[in-house]
Amino acid sequence: MQKQPTIRDVAQAAGVSVAVVSRVLNPGSGPVAAATRARVNDVMKTLGYHPRTAARELKYGPPTTLGLLLADVSNPFFARLADQVVQEAHARGIQVLLMTTQEDDQLESERLATLIERRVSGIIATPTGNNLATWKQLQDLGTDVVFVDRSIPSLPEVDVVSIDNFESARSATALLAAHGHRRIGIISGPAASTTGRERIAGYRQALETAGLEQDELLIRHAAFRGPAGGDAASALLNLEEPPTALVVANTAQVTEVLRRLSHAGIDIPRTLSVIVFDDSPWTELMTPALTIVRQPIDLLARHSVQLALSNTQGKTPGKPNVIRVAAELVERSSVARLQFSK
Amino acid sequence: MQKQPTIRDVAQAAGVSVAVVSRVLNPGSGPVAAATRARVNDVMKTLGYHPRTAARELKYGPPTTLGLLLADVSNPFFARLADQVVQEAHARGIQVLLMTTQEDDQLESERLATLIERRVSGIIATPTGNNLATWKQLQDLGTDVVFVDRSIPSLPEVDVVSIDNFESARSATALLAAHGHRRIGIISGPAASTTGRERIAGYRQALETAGLEQDELLIRHAAFRGPAGGDAASALLNLEEPPTALVVANTAQVTEVLRRLSHAGIDIPRTLSVIVFDDSPWTELMTPALTIVRQPIDLLARHSVQLALSNTQGKTPGKPNVIRVAAELVERSSVARLQFSK
DNA sequence: AAAATAAGTGGAACCGGTACACTTTTATGT
DNA sequence: ACATAAAAGTGTACCGGTTCCACTTATTTT
Known part of the structure; x- marks a missing residue:
């Protein structure tokens, strides 16, 4: 567990200033000579340097993390939802913090607190139905909250994605x-x-x-x-x-x-x-x-992620946003036709 | 999306220095008069203040986050594992970043990169079998890596938790x-x-x-x-x-x-x-x-989390650590006794 | 009552990146 | 060749917490 190299270590080793290293790290943030860029990249590789997300997030709130607060991932429905949400988020370069409530108000409250402290940009949740004050607070804080599958009637201003x-x-x-x-x-x-x-x-x-x-x-x-x-x-x-x-x-x-x-x-x-x-x-x-x-779990996931990142992406399409996707009735063999009815 | 209050806002509103607020935030880090503590707490509540994890993590690496890198959460086995790991981690006050590889080397590599940048304290993973260099690098960096369910033969020094x-x-x-x-x-x-x-x-x-x-x-x-x-x-x-x-x-x-x-x-x-x-x-x-x-998914989860946090908790119990838990054969009705055998 | 100890508080450096304002180098035009 | 502009690079304040150290004010010791 040796101490990890910082941007300054890289700058020194490459014989440039930290500003240049930062530019190499964030292409488009400023001009860097091709030769310099190559040298800096080399040094980063040999030093095994990786920029710290925490430091980066300090400057600007992190649009890089999303909270996913589900009742219980061992339930296949939520599991598949989680899987799709994670994939959808990754496709946008977003990480997902997974939390579970076990349908418990108290646990939900604690999870929400940590999500607030992490300043996640959005939260996708299956709410237990309580903690109204906290949900409201989150909205006021500018966090995009999206209820999926269920919603809370007394919070009509929160986005909802569910089937019809x-x-x-x-x-x-x-x-x-x-x-x-x-x-x-x-x-x-x-x-x-x-x-x-x-x-x-x-x-x-x-x-x-x-x-x-x-x-x-x-x-x-x-x-x-x-x-x-x-x-x-x-x-x-x-x-x-x-x-x-x-x-x-x-x-x-x-x-x-x-x-x-x-x-x-x-x-x-x-x-x-x-x-x-x-x-x-x-x-x-x-x-x-x-x-x-x-x-259609994939649609639920896609819409949820989209709404949960709407603030980040600038467009706030007239809250509250209620998206109902159609479910499909798949007929198989568990329904019998009654012979002598009426 | 108004700007959030910082520790300095709280300090000013409470008429104390930031150091005092910090002490209120971290009980045991220094003395605070009871009256002051109460006043600061009041101000924090009225201002809706929440300390930012990112800032906190900047000083000391975060022992507060764990990476969970699974093949595919829509698979019930992994889903249940995820559920248990999350619960186990939460019981220790640890958050879980969930990522999936879809059994894809390339995706795995990308996920590992973001986990490195986040400086997670530990990673629990079902490895695809490649990215050997990255796994090694992670170990050198002092991250606790634990393979669960599967392992990679050419990385014998990595901890493994699986059934026998x-x-x-x-x-x-x-x-x-x-x-x-x-x-x-x-x-x-x-x-x-x-x-x-x-x-x-x-x-x-x-x-x-x-x-x-x-x-x-x-x-x-x-x-x-x-x-x-x-x-x-x-x-x-x-x-x-x-x-x-x-x-x-x-x-x-x-x-x-x-x-x-x-x-x-x-x-x-x-x-x-x-x-x-x-x-x-x-x-x-x-x-x-x-x-x-x-x-016994609960055991797999418990041991994984424990090993993944072993460095954090100071005790490094002679790596590599291979934990084999017993599986149970549950006899039901899908096995027939053959009558005329031999 | 003087000295020693503890409690309470404030100031400021620091963590590791980012970005702005600025200086120096190189390229371009005529 | 000279002015001018663009490119490349540097210095440093800043984000929001934590913590060390110095300092002031109670409390205790003898």
């Missing part, structure tokens, strides 16, 4: 109705979340259009974490008049819900038809292959 | 042999990777112990990315004398291989028994539930 939750849930439900299902259950995100509410709304709309009765017992909200998702599934199965079809619209808990169904020995699609909000590769590997709502 | 690949593959293969299988195939990582080679070695050992003939046609190496995994699966199925059992030991491509098997209409376990190296939640949801080798 209403329409996705509506079309999924409509598909089930078209297959003759009359008792269709739905497990969605928490009632406090926009995601959860919008999907339920789409579901209701579809039922209404199909002329089906709405039974509140068939509508379940489940927290993003914990056993709630599984419990909701069990509850639906144990109803006096259980559903013949189920929309699992809580992206964060799809696996958990499916595990319960599987353990309960449910035969899909014979006793229960299923559509899930998740396009993990394994949904196709299951028997039967699951009919899914595919979220 | 030899023993895991051996026991998986032995299980199949004990069930009467005589033609057991294996798809492992690239021959150039330690992971791939060690798993093959364990496989051979098990065959030898069981007194089974070794057929080189049954041994397939597949690159971590691309169609190679699927192709290897197809090739095995199309053999004149195809295997009755298969060990999928290429963690990075398990899904890809299974997709091929599924598309080929293979009945598991009737026509083909399968054991895979992956403990994603969905392996249990499939029909049949897959018998797997479970990698």
